Each structure stands twice: as C-alpha cells, then as structure tokens.
Amino acid sequence: MTTKPRVLISDALSPAAVQIFKDRGVEVDFQPDLGKDKDRLAAIIGEYDGLAIRSATKVTPKILEKAARLKVIGRAGIGVDNVDIPAATARGVIVMNTPFGNSITTAEHAIAMMFALARQIPAADASTQAGKWEKNRFMGVEITGKTLGIIGCGNIGAIVAERAIGLRMRVVAFDPFLSPERALDLGVEKVELDELLARADIITLHTPLTEKTKNILSAENLAKAKAGVRIVNCARGGLVDEQALRAALDSGHVAGAAFDVFVTEPATENVLFGHPNVVCTPHLGAATSEAQENVALQVAEQMSDYLLKGAITNAVNFPSITAEEAPRLKPYIALAEKLGSFAGQLTETGIGRVRITYEGEVAGMKTKALTSAAIAGILRPMLADVNVVSAPSIAKERGVIVEEMIRDAGGDYDSLVTVAVETERGERGVSGTVFADGRPRIVDIKGLKVEAEFAPSMIYVSNEDKPGFVGRFATTLGDAGVNIATFALGRDQPGGSAIALVEVDGPLPADVLARVQTIPGVKQAKPLAF
Template structure:
C-alpha cells in the first residue's frame, strides 16, 4: 500500500506532482493547516505531513496522528512543530535548510546596502518632490569590517558575498573551526571582540535558549560607535527596545530588520526611527526559494517513506539513500543485538556501551546507535522506534557511550553491545556476512555462529551431557520444529549456552517442561521480528 501524505499549507504544485510521480498518495489541502480541528480529524490517515508556517504541529495533533512517520517543513524554521513531542512519538521532523539560503543571504546584503546608503528614506524623499542631496550622507561598504554572528550555511554565503565586496569579515561561531574559518577567508573571533571591531553586524543563528537576546543592552553597549545591525535570522536574537535606545542616542547608526520578536509585527520599538529599514520577513520570499524548498520537502519525504533515507532531520541522524542500502543489514544487526539484551534484562539499565570494529566503525554510527537503543527499548515498549528510543533512554538517565577500533579479528567488522545494570553486565556481539544476513558471533564472551530468526530460544546451562537430546525431545513433544541449533561453551564442563532458531513460537508448556528437567539455569524465548 502506497504511503499517504497530507500537504496542509500552500506548497508549489511542482512538489505535489513529485509526490505523485514517486508513487506517493498525496492529498493537497493548502488551507487545512489553518483549521486545527479539521487537521486533528484528518491527520490519523496519513504517514507524512508537509507544511509551511501556518500548520501548528502540537502534542494534541501528534497524539491523534496514529500512522504519522514524518513531518517536513518547507523552510528553515520549525517553531510551529513541537519537536520534543514528535520525538517521543517517534515522528521524524525535517526542514529544508538550504533551499532558501542564497535568498536569505542576498536579503541580508541588500539590507546592508539599504542601511549604508539610507535608500528607503532617500527614495521616499525624492518621490515626495524633495531634492535633499545633502541630507543623505552614506558610508562605503568597501574596506569595512563585517561581523558575522553565526557562520553556518547562510552565514558562510554572506561572508563569501561580503569578501567579494572587499569587506573584512570576522565571525563568532562556537562551532566554527580554525580550518573552516581559513577556508572561508574569515577571522574567527570571540563575541566581545566582534562587537568592538565590527562596522556592520549581521546575525545568522537559530533562536535557542543560548542565542535568545544575544544582542541585548549589555552587548549593544560594547559595540563600536556608528555600527549598523542587520537581522534576517530570527526575531528575539536582538533586544529591540535596547537597540531602539542605542539608535536614538546615535551609538548605533542604522539597522536593517526582516524578523521581529513578535510576528506579524504590528508594532516594534524600531518602527519610525531614522535609518531603520524594516521588511516583513521576506528573507525566503523569492520565486526561486519558494520552489526550491517545496521541491526539497517532496523529495526528502518521498525518499524517507520509500527507501528509509533521512535528510535534514532535526531529531534523528541523517542517512543517505546510499548509506541506507549499505547500512541496512548493519542497522538490522544493531536492532537485533539490542532486542537480545533488552528481552533478557529485567531491571533498570544504567548504561549502554557500543563497540564498533572494522567496517562497522566506518559507517554512520549515530544511526547505528539509534538502532541498538531502539532494539533495547522495544522489549518494554513495542511502540518505540529509532527516533523516540534515544529520547526515552535520556529521560531514564541511561548513559550511552561508543568506541571504535580498527579490524581486530577474523571478521571484516562487528558490533559489540554491552548493557549495564546495578547487578549485571550483559554482552553480545554480531556481524553481517557477505550474504547480507546478520549473525550473532558472541554471547557472554562465548564464541558462537548463530543465524537470527523471528522466533528463537536461548538457554544457559553447565556443559554436561543430555542438553542437546533434552532440547530436541521436549520441543518435539510440544510440536516445535527447530530450524537451526547453535551451541557454545567457555571450556569443557564450564558455562554453556544454546541458541535455537524455531519455525514457530515456543509454547509455555515447552518452557515449563525444559525448566523442570533441572538441566538449565535459564530458558528464555526471544522474538526478533525479522520478516
């Protein structure tokens, strides 16, 4: 059955056609997102939801969305999506961070020019029949210092354009490496240094608890006198009242704003001030950008729903279509390893440690982590998936760690998973053979070679006679057929294990009969859902 997608906001017809061309069943209802009750009633039928800014994806909507797997926002901002609630529900949240990057960067440059030369006021004056040539004394951009707050995708485009205008560019970004700064042609600085040196300051960071009010009254006081401030990123980054005071005092010479603390901005301390250029959130408002983000949303959602490829997700590691093909068996192995220890562990887990060896260490480890954690969590909550499992683990205070190493054994690579509780450490390892099938290769330090089936039986015992015969007899008496049988032991007479791949689930009577023989320390049925 084809995945079903709802487009609840205005989106390009090109995007809608992409869904159809890819075999997705799509309903285009561009006004539905404005009606929260109608959306609530409709959403249970859909696997995917494509939105812009009008649709509000609230916990109530997510609770009703029984089949929803992905929400994708055409644009960068996802303020209208409750990401923590989506993560707990196992719903991937995507955006399109690159579709309007050039448009937004160009708008920042345009505002910088407009503020530097007072273009809107000069235009209004001239069209009013005045000729106030001496009133509008501007400033050159050439040889001025531009301070970037945020040097990510949009910030780097602004830097490139500014360097072309012969500006000197300095950047504050905690995630910017010296190597990346050198490649961009900018100087990496601390925020206070940027404030003191920049002739123009432009912001290109998301709105978070750490960035909210990054240009407050205290920061503005540290700015160079005569600075001009541009904000095309997010409202709330700049204290508008404090900036208005600085503009009135002459400490700040001008400002260009496209975003505001409250939108739609009907009123702002900045409105009506001289040499302040204000636009109504036009950063992404070009025909090219609108088409780009809509097409990206359709392609990203289709890729995920049809192939499992994850692009530009905000609550899950991205996995390309190529990675999904190569990683598929390894991801399934990680889930199986997690499912094994999860089904055997009946007390609170304190830590999960994952070792990646050889070729496994070269893959997308964040995605493999999510697979292993989801396998563990499904033992107690079948509804979790790769999105929600890490959130649940974090909520429970479970410490997650991973280690990588070069090929160290006979296998090209393997994954070793250890779960730690107050009383026990439980370890299992597995690999993927050339046929693409995951296999268990070590349990409790005991070497094995076990094919993984949907229904399995795991037993522990001392290495004594009669184990194989007893297992065969009791399962046969209870009409349970054995597809595969794997044994392992530490040494002669030591600890031993058996792992049986069964054609059908084992019944309670068979488990009871095995327990009553006195030969087994534990008898545990396992389910892996491999089909």
C-alpha cells in the same frame, strides 16, 4: 502489491514539488489551505505517511496523536518552530527541513538591508515620491573599507562574508564552531564577541535562536559596540533585545538598524517601528521565487527518498543516511536492533551503561543510526513505545550512558557488531554479523561462540555442559507438543558453561518454560521474541 506511500501537502507549495512526488511514485494530496484548519488536519492526518508543510501548518502533539501512519514531516524552509520536535521524535516521526534552499536569498536580503541602511534608501524613496527632493537630508556612508561583524558564520553567514569581501569590506566573525581553517578559506578574521563589538561598523546576525544566543545583543553588549554602529538582523527575532536597541537608537549610540525578523510575528506593532533610522521588512529573508521553488523541490525530493528508499537528509532528529548508504545500512540496522532486543529481553535489572562496538566494514558506516536502533531494541522490552528515532533521547532521560567504540580490523567476520549491557548484576554482551544473504545472525553470546538466525519465537538457555541435557530438553518440548525448528549450541570448554539458542514454532507456554527451568544443570531459561 505494495501500496504507494501517501503524502499530504497542507501549505502552499510549488506545483513542481507536487509533480516530483508523483514522478517518484508517491501518492500526493495537495490541500494548500488545510494547515489553517487544525481540526480538519487532525481528522485526516491518520491516512498519510508523510506531511509536507511550510509555516502555516502547526504540527502539535494533538495532531501527532492522530497520525498513526506518519513517518516523516518535511518543512520547506529552515525553521521548524511550527513542529513539536520532541512529540514527533517520541512517535518515531522523522522531521526534515531544507536548510540550504534559501541560503543565498537570505544572505542577499541581509546585504540589501545593509545598503538600504547605509544609504537611507527607504526614507529617501518616501521623501522623493512625496515631492520633497531633500538631497541634503540623506547623507549616507560608504560600505567600502568598513568592518562588517558577522555573528554566526555558518552557511548563510559564510555567503554574506564572501559577498562583503567582494564589496571590499573587512570581515570579522564570531562563531564558536568556526574553525581557523574555515575562517582562512573564507578570508574572515575569527574573533571573540567583545572584539567584534568594539571593531564592527556594521553587525549582521546569522545564528539560530537558542538559550545561548537569545539577546546576544543585550543592553550590555550594545553598550560595548562601537559608537555609530549599524545592526542588521535577517536571522531570528530575539537575537537582539528590541527595547535596548530602541534606547541605543534614541541615544544615537546605534546609528541605524535594519530588521527582517521580530520577537513577535506577525509584527503589527513593535518598539522599533517609527524610528527614522530603522528599516523594516516582514520576514522576507527567504521570499524570492527562486528560494520558494528550491525549498519546495528539495523537500519533495527528501521526503520521496525517505519513503521509497529509506534515505534520510537534513533531518533534525535523526542521523542522515544517503540513498546509496540506505540499502547497505538496512540489514545492519536490523542486526543492531535485534542484538539490542536480545540483550534487553535478558536484562531483568536497571541498565546503567550500554557499549556498542563496531568492527570491520561496519565501522565505516553511519554508526549513529545503528546505535539508535540498538538502543531502541534494548529499551523496547521495558518501554513498549520506544523507536529508533526516540531511543537516544529516552536513554538519556533515564540516565543510561551510551558508548560507541569503532575498530577498523575485524576478526573472523568482515563486520561485527557487539552490544554490551551493564547492570548492577554485571555485564552481558552479544555479537552478530550480516552474512552474504543479508540476514543478521548471532555469532557470540557472553564470549561463547554460537551461530543462529533470529526467529519470531526462540528460547535462550544457559546451562552446565553435562551429558543428557539436549535429550532432556528436546523431550520436555516434545512432550508438550512444542516443535523445535533449529537448535544452536555453544560452550566455553567440555564440562564448562554452555548455551542453547532454540527456535520453536510459536510462543512458548509458561508451564513448558517452568519445566525447562527444572531440567538439571539449567541456570537460566528465557523465551525470546523477535
């Protein structure tokens, strides 16, 4: 009987998400306060296949070391700052987020902050409720006809752009990844940053925090901005130099700022606090009941799909695989990993380059996932801890060049995967396919046609095609009590080079391998394990 996968929820998550796990056949343990107790979390995490979190749980390398069964971490929300991605990747743990569940809510908060800034609503509210009635003090500005500059026009930025156009604003956007076609569809003008700074009456930021975007509104760029500009940040603390912004507010060059995010959070004190033209909220961008429900439901669906079907959605450290693709991909992932393992076990020197070629129907599948599997297979004989999630980054760290080639037309097979490994001694290639029974097979080794299934214990022999080899080989194994299960042969021409791929019952003893290597005509003999 197959045991149900177990998921731990260690942060406050909607009860509806708990129900989704249960309805889908996943055993769920709901402990919403556990994330605050890292020692307790470390003590029990080893019992679970999945971990569902929000922002309170910190998934550190120490936690991951204890997570022997863990396959997936699901973050209900967009930010995964509280998960050590490299450590999770190294352990083969998929890390998912829900990047679109709170997009509308965050975009609406940015629009709300823009209005609050333009009409000084927080200060006017405080004044009025204090009984002052300072009607002449709060002179606002109209939004209509103003130019909105959007830095980062991805999912949330695009929603802000659509809302702003509906408010009859002109919208310019700086985003290196925004295509001209997408800009046209949105009705925004794509510009460089300097032009946006010079033209925008209001600037709103909707970009991730990276080395390239950190302090994108620096003192230098704030100085380039239009005098009287207003700045809204509901994206990430650190996109704006807070000290430089305070100076620009004090000088009047920046007319106002509305911030929902800060460099240090929780922000109990900040250089922007107390300025009369600053509006602040405590990271409320995603804080609506609808958004929290959406991301909770999404993360439960995504994690269930992965644990039950192998589907991968919104993973930050592995290619996405749909629920429909997963069953089709599964045998090809096994094929790619075994082909890689075959090449890796026969490679005795440093690997410089790996070339993986996909031909026929497999060329239209998610080849990135297959490539990860092949690289894992190649590296595992040398690096035991490598897995399909960590393999690409480990290969990169070691300077291994990985190339993918796609060919639509196959030859003798509907689908063909070829893994070629290049070392200082030359190149070794092995090809395979998946037959109708769903089992992967080798069909070509170094250009020699041979058909064989992968088996737990095998022997690979390259030899001269001379009479008597097969008899001597079989006798050598028979005399040692080693039973041959299957025997596949291939050669380039009569009397030329030949190969044998032999399945045996159980691992081959070292002394028997040594005897095989002494058979006349044998060039190489290697035991293989799959």
